[in-house]
Amino acid sequence: NAGVTQTPKFRVLKTGQSMTLLCAQDMNHEYMYWYRQDPGMGLRLIHYSVGEGTTAKGEVPDGYNVSRLKKQNFLLGLESAAPSQTSVYFCASMARLPYEQYFGPGTRLTVT
């Protein structure tokens, strides 16, 4: 049981490049989330999903897209990376009960 895994762990992009971050969970959880964490800002919700095939915007969705084609995977895409997207990205999953949220180890992204 690996819990929540994220790929890749580190990435450096040039402005304008695109990439996809992969989150996978093996706990059969319904809910999945993508957050970004910046110094002094705390965790901020980018997008979330309440089930396979559904996604919704969070607090800071601009510049990101997501997809949840399979229940166990939640993909975060950056179509045209900007330096403001330099951050640590965390994925999380949660079951309906007891609403315990499990986080992945994070992806450190730098956009130059």
Add this chain to the structure above:
Amino acid sequence: KNQVEQSPQSLIILEGKNCTLQCNYTVSPFSNLRWYKQDTGRGPVSLTIMTFSENTKSNGRYTATLDADTKQSSLHITASQLSDSASYICVVSLNSNSGYALNFGKGTSLLVTP
């Protein structure tokens, strides 16, 4: 806008001492409150989760309290250890139909020194 405020922002204590971290929130309607521990370079890990009807919950040397009337919570760490050095994040959940919205505090950074 729903808010979760934590204090202090940072704290330094000696190994073996106790400490208390505070969390005040304005989230409504409130569903539950969680405390997470986040080690440097790692994802947050849940310490406790309390519903509005619970006043206290313990997890080893960690004890969380909740006063839903005053919208305050605290996390008490007993007999601190060097491994307690981390960021502690308070998270308050809205009872929402749109995905169980979570409101995160900015965290308290705790450093335990020898």
